Amino acid sequence: MTIDDLYEEFEHLADWEERCDFLIDLGFELPALEESAKIEPNRVHGCQSNVWLVARVEGPADARRVEFVANSDAMIVNGLIAVLMTLYNGKSPREILDTDAEQVFRNLGLDRHLSPQRRNGLFGMVQRIRKFAAEVRSQFPILNQTLPKGVPVTFLDSAASAQKPQSVIDYEAEVYRRYYANAYRGVYRFGAEVDDQLEAARAAVQRLLNAAHREEIAFTAGTTLSINVVASGWGRRHLQPGDEIVLNVMEHHANFVPWQQVAQATGAQIRFVNLTPDGQIDLNHLDEVLSERTRLVTVTGMSNVLGTQPPIAEIARKAHAVGALIFVDAAQSVPHESIDVQGDEIDFLAFSGHKLYGPSGVGVLYGRRELLEVTDPLLFGGHMIERVSKEGSSWAGLPAKFEAGTLPIAQAIALRPAIEFVESIGLENIRAHEQSLLAYAHKRMNEVPGMRIFGPDVNEKGAIVSFVIEGAHPEDLAQLLDRKGVFVRHGHHCTMPLHEWLGVSATVRASFAVYNTVEDVDRLIDAIDFARQRLRLTKSSV
Template sequence: MRANHLKVISVEKIRADFPILQREVRPGVKLVYLDSTATAQKPLAVIEAMDKYYRWSNANIHRGVHTLGEEATALYEAARQRVARFINARKTREIVFTRNTTEAINLVAYSWGRSQLHPGDLIVLTEMEHHSNLVPWQILGAEKGLRLEFVPVTDDGYLDLIAYQQLLEQRPRLVAFTHMSNVLGTINPVTQMIELAHQAGAMVLLDGAQSVPHLRVDVQALGVDFLAFSAHKMLGPTGIGVLYAREDLLEHMPPFLGGGDMIKKVQLRSFVPNEIPYKFEAGTPAIAEAVGFAAAIDYLENVGMEAIAAYEHELVAYALERLATIPGLKVFGPPAEHRGGVVSFSIEGVHPHDVAQILDREGIAVRAGHHCAMPLHEKLGVAATTRASFYLYNTFDEVDRLVEALQKVQTIFG
């Protein structure tokens, strides 16, 4: 039975705010967008905020004293303040704008990691990490002679916390893990994991790319040292992301990139870096994108993060129930109560790319592949999966359309 989801959020009202959801991908075939884990769609509020900036206040920031320059600077810094409030950072200067989650993690690796880690130091990661939280540490590890160890993923899609505690006994310098898996949907027990890591003397980097758009994330309550996330997965534009880091850490980290705006003084043979967070924001930033980011946060807050999480939980529970009726379909990951709005699956005898292509004929957008998590798929024993991911604008009827289309897949492939 479907729960009365309309008491949680007004889905039809929300859908009216997203122009792309009205699209027919071909005549008579309306779009069903189930790929928000890759990138979320954008409401009119975000589109219009960016359009207004370009039409009315477009200028470079932190430079000109003219009206447009001052307006652009004010909008950009207001966006930083908005992000800080959204994740409950202590200070606005703890928010560094980056291009995306990937760049934010690389910033930590190249700045904090290069300056603080030494040969033989241990970094603990997990088997469910996105490549963005694996490759930077592999590069740094090869450069500096670091050790990398990995928390195993259990057969039912959880992190092995006993193995995690055993790894912590080796006194790692850094623990880096995802808050929510982009493949399994698993929501990890991050409060417990951060506390245990700190007790072992380790710093903690949390990949919040999948959690910040869907859950209330409070950096002070978590006590996390670094948090990385992107605007485009939370109704905002592409090209802008965030590194949150504690003020004392940022103060002692060397610049990541060199150039304009990250300096206070430059001579031919030396320079003095700017204060934080500007020390890490070289060159002209994504100003319009910051404006859109702030509008996206306002939109999410107006709906309510708790309401969004509750609705997605209800939606994914229904999806798991319906998918279980399809013979030969295997869902990877934990039950609904321990996952976000992500469902990755395989169909016996059918390649995930074939599944995705047939679904596309029915107007249903999903992703097929390894989802930038090849080691996790190797652990699962599959080369690829098909992934349907849900957000606040998806409906129970769209889940039904997905199931009907998957039944067509089975008919086609016998």
């Protein structure tokens, strides 16, 4: 049905009663919404009835179309939803923003007979749809500034740290403005509010990861500290001479060096699983490396250089088959794809808030409850203590055991709106958008003379492109790109063993996020062309 069909139908309805009956009929035809979608981030506020709305983006990055699915527990409201879906579905974000829904409802004669509550709810849905259609980039104030000479910001370093939406900035500031106090210390109003907010954030992380228990989520200072907690607290307690830890050369130093140190301290051995020529885990070689002596397989959820996304569930199954555990460094993967620690049988996992559009200074350690119980704390002090005497001390229960001292309070609390931000868009939508940009970037970059892109095929990696250009030093490229407002990273990206394997000392990395656009890719290519000309390389690529 088109909006013109609706106009024709309503033209033949004599009065409000007939129109109301028609809306009810439309409501019965509205497809049901999956129960899993009926969560708080999808709820439309302002409606007296319960209304949930989910959006997804389809098509390539330069021809996106938006599809909405919504449902209510009130049948007339479902009829109104059907009208809205007819009005908006299949349109581009620009077309949605240019559509005057209020005029359409006036034309249909629906504006005069709705109760104030349903009118508020209706236009609450309209505002939600328009907000989704608006460029996500507009929610990030740092990206909306103009650099000297009128140059726009082209931020392509989200793999190092993502920018923050206004909702996260406001939420963190609100903690300091309204109720800041130390956590888990006081029963007064501010202290109780902080405790409640921290637990709400912990629940949001639990939901994000699909952890079985809230106490399996501990707040830390970041991924690096979380890895060190497990390496020291679990590794030093349980590893013995002759035990083996399985690593690979594409791991970030933070998931490499701690295990080296623990192996040296305990007498355990590190074994390396090979990479395939295109930079993926060689699963056949993994089968050869795993043995009854393997105690732990530690692996990235997504390489911060190659974009490689190892098959975590399959690696976990192989590790468990020989009695080993799996640790996942999810710092890069959490912002780009759904993670199910139960479904994938992940034993330990770590990530940082600042890569998930959240504040810096806060990270997460997940561990299965029975494993955290037998992991020693790394830091000692206040809050993590059960009892202290002259003779010794005992530790508090989970997760306090791993949260010594004063937590990054405002940062941990503001991790919740960051999670709700990605949930409101949908990680599936984020991934589809980023993968479309990635494919476009690969196409454009492969046209550049002397270009060498590292890592798997575009369909087998995440939203990262690391490259070198013949005759251009990576640092020179990064500096020249900066002159055009294009911000990328250069260097070894804390992966020296990987760069040794690649046979280069450094690479340039462009990494994409939900706020990047086709125009960002085009500006990257233009800046690369400018750099090549300034470095007096071969002819222009465009």
